[in-house]
Amino acid sequence: MTAVELRRTPLRRAADLARGDVLAATGLAVLALVALAALLAPWIAPYPEDGGTAVHLTEALRPPGAEHWLGTDQVGRDVLSRILYGARTSLFIAVAVLALAAAVGVTLGVVAGYAGGLVRDVIMRITDVFLAFPALLLSLALAVVLQPSVTTVVVAIAATWWPWYARLTASVAQSVARRGYVDAARCLGVPAPVIVFRHVLPNSLTPVLVQLSLDAGGVILTAAALSYLGLGAQEPEAEWGLMVEQGQSLFTTDWWVVTFPGLAILVTAFAFNVLGEGLRAALDPRRRPR
Numbered sequence: 452m453t454a455v456e457l458r459r460t461p462l463r464r465a466a467d468l469a470r471g472d473v474l475a476a477t478g479l480a481v482l483a484l485v486a487l488a489a490l491l492a493p494w495i496a497p498y499p500e501d502g503g504t505a506v507h508l509t510e511a512l513r514p515p516g517a518e519h520w521l522g523t524d525q526v527g528r529d530v531l532s533r534i535l536y537g538a539r540t541s542l543f544i545a546v547a548v549l550a551l552a553a554a555v556g557v558t559l560g561v562v563a564g565y566a567g568g569l570v571r572d573v574i575m576r577i578t579d580v581f582l583a584f585p586a587l588l589l590s591l592a593l594a595v596v597l598q599p600s601v602t603t604v605v606v607a608i609a610a611t612w613w614p615w616y617a618r619l620t621a622s623v624a625q626s627v628a629r630r631g632y633v634d635a636a637r638c639l640g641v642p643a644p645v646i647v648f649r650h651v652l653p654n655s656l657t658p659v660l661v662q663l664s665l666d667a668g669g670v671i672l673t674a675a676a677l678s679y680l681g682l683g684a685q686e687p688e689a690e691w692g693l694m695v696e697q698g699q700s701l702f703t704t705d706w707w708v709v710t711f712p713g714l715a716i717l718v719t720a721f722a723f724n725v726l727g728e729g730l731r732a733a734l735d736p737r738r739r740p741r
Contacts, residue, residue: 475729481722489538501528502536504687512705522707524697530707534715536689541719544604544674545667551609556616557652557659563617564624565643565651575621578614586611587673594682601690604674604683612666619662623655657734665727668720675716691716 493499497520501507507527515522521530563574581589593607627633628651636646675692677683684690691712698708 472729472732474725475732478722478725478729481718482726485538485719485722486542488535489542492532492535492539496529496532496535498529498532501532502689512701512708514705515707521711522705524694524708525701530694530711533689533694534691534712537691537694537712537715538719540601540684540688540690541671541674541692541716544601544608545670547605548608548612548670548674549663549667551605552612553616553659553663555609556613557620557656559613560617560620561624561647561652561655563621564626564655565628565647567625567628571621571625574617578617581611581614582618584611587676590673590677591680591682594677599682599685601684601688604677607677607682608670608673612670615666616659616662619658620655623658624651627651627654661727661731661734664723664730667727668723671716671720671723 488495492502496502498505505528507523510519510523510527511525513519513523513527519529519531521534523529524533559574559578563571589611590607593610594603597603597606633646633650636650671691674683675690675695678690678692679696681696684693686693694712695709695716698705698712701708702710
């Protein structure tokens with residue numbers, strides 16, 4: 452391996468491979484558009500008031516047309532405006548869940564990987580208990596106990612997602628903790644917390660970043676499923692899963708009410724998945740460009 456290749460950081464390798472990975476670049480572009488649309492929803496939505504409590508019964512169930520590009524729902528709200536505001540809710544849930552799950556999982560994983568011994572065994576056994584339950588089933592159980600809301604969705608999903616990051620980080624941190632520069636830091640009397648945050652943690656984050664990008668689509672799908680079952684976002688809040696639930700009975704007659712929110716979920720989850728696959732390929736040393 453040349454000195455130039457050694458100096459290539461993971462992000463630099465990801466950027467280099469992305470130039471040749473059309474699918475990953477497309478996923479990144481789609482996600483950028485979705486994020487931009489969510490941020491600018493109050494200004495670009497055709498009917499901003501329809502993102503809230505507005506009701507227009509005389510405009511109910513209008514098909515897609517010049518006035519309402521994606522039609523209207525049962526109470527006359529513009530579907531396009533609701534989707535734009537729903538992007539805010541869905542992306543917020545994804546970011547909040549992954550941030551909370553990664554914060555808990557990575558912290559426990561790094562501690563387990565560096566400390567080893569009894570500490571690792573205790574943390575890993577607790578992790579195994581959570582992993583023994585299907586993630587969606589455990590999320591449903593927690594959501595039923597709590598009051599239905601966006602906060603409930605975040606807590607319920609994060610509580611089932613952190614074990615994956617704990618196990619992943621523990622295995623990587625254990626390998627990093629055995630490297631020569633970590634042993635040298637111990638011999639120099641560097642405190643354990645400093646070693647963990649300066650050496651072990653930064654060198655354990657690459658697989659976590661890839662897993663975060665892969666999991667974002669699954670979080671959006673899980674959040675949509677909970678809202679579809681009435682355990683997540685509630686009226687009048689705009690959320691894609693809730694919009695699908697409200698329009699399911701109209702699919703055969705007023706198809707646009709359920710179709711477009713469903714497509715928003717599909718496209719966003721697919722974009723996250725292809726971006727994650729691209730990052731995994733870019734950060735894999737076995738596929739490093741020569």
